Amino acid sequence: MDNIVEGLVALANRVLIPGGKLVFLYPMDKDKFVSKGLSQFIFPNFTLLDYSENPITEKKCRILITLKKNLPIAIFNGIQAEKQALQEK
16 A cells, blocks of 8 residues: 555544544556455544545546544554554463
């Protein structure tokens, strides 16, 4: 996944309130979208609400992605820390 998208999601995780939405366009080759699917747009603490493909050319498209933030950052970080501690045992 693009570092830009990862940074955007990390920023949204810090500044959005729970229930807040992050919407962005992601350009890609149509064959990559078919082969990779939506799994590349699944992020911790976010729910994929919707997506749509906007064709640009025969081989290129852009995907409109809508994500919703689930938990406040403090609670999310606490849950992540607990999971990590359990994995280390």
